[in-house]
Amino acid sequence: MSNKAAKRRKQILRAAFQAVFEKGFDNVTLQDIADYADVSKGVTSYYFQNKEDVFCHLLEWVTGKIYKNEHAAISNEHTALDKLRAYVNTAFASPSDNRKFYRVYLEFLSQSNHNEQFRQINDQFYENCWSIGREIVQLGQKEGTFANVNIDKASYAIRALIDGSLIQWLMRNDDELHAFYRDNCFETISSYLTNKNRQNSDQLISTSYPEEGLIL
Amino acid sequence: MSNKAAKRRKQILRAAFQAVFEKGFDNVTLQDIADYADVSKGVTSYYFQNKEDVFCHLLEWVTGKIYKNEHAAISNEHTALDKLRAYVNTAFASPSDNRKFYRVYLEFLSQSNHNEQFRQINDQFYENCWSIGREIVQLGQKEGTFANVNIDKASYAIRALIDGSLIQWLMRNDDELHAFYRDNCFETISSYLTNKNRQNSDQLISTSYPEEGLIL
Amino acid sequence: MSNKAAKRRKQILRAAFQAVFEKGFDNVTLQDIADYADVSKGVTSYYFQNKEDVFCHLLEWVTGKIYKNEHAAISNEHTALDKLRAYVNTAFASPSDNRKFYRVYLEFLSQSNHNEQFRQINDQFYENCWSIGREIVQLGQKEGTFANVNIDKASYAIRALIDGSLIQWLMRNDDELHAFYRDNCFETISSYLTNKNRQNSDQLISTSYPEEGLIL
């Protein structure tokens, strides 16, 4: 792909991101994207197979960006707690950035349930996020700072709390709460990771679920 | 509204739920809903103002149902930890129920960013969920089981972890992991709530964010 | 038809008239008519074959009413000029009445071009109106008040001017102009009828028209 083509594609992806952010995944038209990119309507079709192709590349690009940013942040720190703090702080970059990313990310998560490609891209993103968590927990345990939790479980929980917190913050639509959620997220994780008095139960209790459709 | 009308509306909401679950919010047509409800095309428009009205009532109904179910579950228990366990277990009702609800719920969360009514209904749902969390934490602190965490913060974090865990579980699309996520969620919360060695920092550090748009 | 049925039909026609007046012919729904008549939706279909049938009877009823009213008015007068004045004054009954009638009448005239039944009903209305004109002109000529114009031509022109004036008045949408148009209409007609210095040319000049579609 020529250099110019790559530039055009990036230009279109940025426009698509902005369009999804402002209008929502299913309300975005190719015309919208063209408008935001300041190009004509045919260009998008020229550089991407179709609309879905645009969104696949968009999801890939944006989750990759998020991961790289978070990864870079923890690389600059040396203790587990500092890395954890850096991880959370970077995940909670700013109200503006978080609103942009999580709005769009939520749209993609919804779509993933009906779109295998989106799901795979998100799987990769999850893997990346978990690897950050694992690195931090591993270091913390080596340091003796953290309790002896299962590393995978901890990394899942860390990302779950980060995502869950930012989604909750997003839905509350109040920028003032951003730092509050960020700090609460960090405190909750660190408190959990440093609790050495846990009654560890790694064994999985086999569960029998009630019949289907009990609730809804 | 007559009894029969109420029944019809419920029938349509169930159909809409199923339709959103299977096809995704924006792919659902009124014809789909009619098909799932086994009625003719015009019926949905007869009982609801328009498509959006259907979805508003659907969101209200389904989140109400979830809340009532969770609320009932903790009412049957008496210690804080039992209530917490009941809360988490009920939130993680079953793979089938969770997949149904969270797929649909994710769609609504996405839409909420562009739909004030959805947002308000979700606000109410959040309030309800937090009230459950508050009740549990308060009891745990009275019992001396839980550490002296800020009750609101804890209730936010509890719901964030539940939602975050179930969303992550949903995206991984592996029913086998359901019990694992459920138990991990419970352990993480209880470990966090029972850690009495925390360095509590309720003060909010004023934060200066970097310029807008640094990352994306 | 039973007395009650006749009453119901009249009730529906009144409602239909009001509905057409307010919403326009093609925007009127059977539900509208039912609402104005304060009956349920099925009633209209019960008393009339279908929507068009309602409108046929409505047109018949309303033009009949207008004619009877005008006919009665001139019967009370004895000189040609008094009759003419009465005719015009009754045709220009009041801003409110004229607005109601001519709005609805215009709708019917439009429809008549695509609806043979409407056309026939209007033909009858025209006949009735012309007969009034003829009666007045005949008397005026017997009195010596009016010039020796062709009676048919005069009666056509009289009605054309009345309708043309009231339509123009209606379109200008200014009640203040009502008396002005009424008086202007009367003066124009009487001036025309009393002009005895005309160069009468009853012979019809055969006309050759340009090819079709020259203008539009």
Add this chain to the structure above:
Amino acid sequence: MSNKAAKRRKQILRAAFQAVFEKGFDNVTLQDIADYADVSKGVTSYYFQNKEDVFCHLLEWVTGKIYKNEHAAISNEHTALDKLRAYVNTAFASPSDNRKFYRVYLEFLSQSNHNEQFRQINDQFYENCWSIGREIVQLGQKEGTFANVNIDKASYAIRALIDGSLIQWLMRNDDELHAFYRDNCFETISSYLTNKNRQNSDQLISTSYPEEGLIL
């Protein structure tokens, strides 16, 4: 707007005119227009905001055309009576043209009562028509040919009689009567304008109307 676009729009307007003429305003579908224009269904929406926008432009175009034609006709004549004759003859262009225009025009007049834009376009058309009448009457009075009637009143009456006559002719649906109506219209107007024995009553008699709804 490019030249080609303007051509396309004109093409669509012609098609819309034909469609309204044949099917009536409210029976015309965008598909009809597309069919008459021999283009695909989406084209009309491409060149006009929506259906109403098409009709607004259509009304503007067609009334403008009629006015220009009439205005050109009287410019070629030099005496008041010749101009008047030209005015009437041009207004009564031909059975075919008149049927086309007045059918469509009637539809628009009906709609105007529920559509402010149509009303405004017709207001402009009226102004234009009246200006023709005023020019003729003014000249006739300067010449001494016409009586000393109020110029505005005369110009209103002239157009009212032209429109009223052509509507009556249209409703009678008999092309043979066209020349008859045309000549009767001219004779009536000229007879009225040349009657110098009128009892002029420019003063407006204040009128008290009966209560509302007496008749209908």
Add this chain to the structure above:
DNA sequence: CATGAATGAGGCTTCATTCAT
């Protein structure tokens, strides 16, 4: 007689995609 629930046809509109220029 009267009601109003239910049906399903049909119109307006939006928009992804194609393709001639």
Add this chain to the structure above:
DNA sequence: TATGAATGAAGCCTCATTCAT
């Protein structure tokens, strides 16, 4: 490469009509 005109599929919604109660 880039444009934007053109196509036509598809969805929402309205509503005349039917019919069981």
